[in-house]
Amino acid sequence: MEKTRKLNFKGSVLLLASLLLATPGYTQDTTPKLSDPEVAHVAVVANQIDIDYAAVAKKRSKNGEILKFAQTMANDHAAVIEQAAALAKKLGVTPKDNAVSKQLLEGAEKKQKELRALSGKAFDKAYIDNEVAYHQAVIGAVEGLLIPETENAELKSLLKNVLPALKAHLEHAQMVQKGFGASE
Amino acid sequence: MKNLYGVNRLLPIILLAGGMVGGCGLKSAHTPLRVEITIQQMQFTPSEVEVYMGDTVVFVNKGIVTHDVTGEAGEAWTSGPIPAGHTFELIAKENLPYYCSFHPTMKGSISVLPKND
Numbered sequence: 384m385e386k387t388r389k390l391n392f393k394g395s396v397l398l399l400a401s402l403l404l405a406t407p408g409y410t411q412d413t414t415p416k417l418s419d420p421e422v423a424h425v426a427v428v429a430n431q432i433d434i435d436y437a438a439v440a441k442k443r444s445k446n447g448e449i450l451k452f453a454q455t456m457a458n459d460h461a462a463v464i465e466q467a468a469a470l471a472k473k474l475g476v477t478p479k480d481n482a483v484s485k486q487l488l489e490g491a492e493k494k495q496k497e498l499r500a501l502s503g504k505a506f507d508k509a510y511i512d513n514e515v516a517y518h519q520a521v522i523g524a525v526e527g528l529l530i531p532e533t534e535n536a537e538l539k540s541l542l543k544n545v546l547p548a549l550k551a552h553l554e555h556a557q558m559v560q561k562g563f564g565a566s567e
Numbered sequence: 568m569k570n571l572y573g574v575n576r577l578l579p580i581i582l583l584a585g586g587m588v589g590g591c592g593l594k595s596a597h598t599p600l601r602v603e604i605t606i607q608q609m610q611f612t613p614s615e616v617e618v619y620m621g622d623t624v625v626f627v628n629k630g631i632v633t634h635d636v637t638g639e640a641g642e643a644w645t646s647g648p649i650p651a652g653h654t655f656e657l658i659a660k661e662n663l664p665y666y667c668s669f670h671p672t673m674k675g676s677i678s679v680l681p682k683n684d
């Protein structure tokens with residue numbers, strides 16, 4: 384289990400990286416590989432995915448700690464989307480579909496299917512394991528790819544502002560995960 | 568790092584009051600103060616404050632998500648949700664080690680000194 388999770392995480396980061404590198408039509412260091420509208424869309428999608436995971440948890444979990452965590456994820460990520468949408472509107476930017484956002488969605492659909500097949504403690508454990516891995520991957524993508532790719536200063540600063548919340552979510556998820564790990 | 572907010576802010580006010588009232592002076596009970604704690608970047612800042620009993624502590628949520636202030640002690644007292652852009656006030660009565668129940672990595676404490684009268 385542990386091994387699979389690590390492989391999945393590593394896989395998704397590698398996938399993100401290779402997608403970005405493979406995106407055609409840009410010269411290496413002058414032009415960003417993702418345009419700002421694309422970065423904005425990736426940010427919205429990445430947040431929406433965690434809201435969707437939370438919705439699955441609300442249906443499938445009966446554990447108070449998991450339910451409260453899921454509710455916080457739903458609230459916080461919705462707040463980030465609201466901010467991103469407001470900024471996009473202000474900047475006159477229409478978030479744009481792209482290879483990275485599509486790949487994120489595909490991965491999330493697969494994971495959701497897996498989660499929906501589980502219940503009880505097995506679900507809780509799988510959900511929180513995924514929350515840890517997902518937040519790690521998103522933090523990696525925001526720090527390593529999205530922030531560097533962003534040209535607009537306000538979009539960049541929004542992404543930077545979101546990082547502490549993502550990191551707090553990760554630590555929180557790891558705390559909850561420890562509780563589940565102990566009983567296995 | 569302890570923050571002696573209460574004490575630092577108290578001095579000028581006592582001096583001013585002493586000057587104006589002329590005499591009843593430095594030993595009188597101090598005027599209650601307002602001490603501000605900012606919630607931003609998933610932190611309470613300053614995370615540790617020292618105030619006098621009766622002072623008002625104001626939590627100002629300058630972050631992007633909802634937080635709360637929940638007592639660490641047994642029968643958990645809580646402020647309830649403090650949405651982004653909102654504030655929450657309490658009157659300092661006793662020491663309050665606290666955390667955010669939505670984000671348990673966020674912690675802080677209020678130490679309450681007795682009134683010096």
Ligand SMILES: [Cu+2]
Nearest residue numbers: 634667669670
């Ligand atoms: Cu919080």
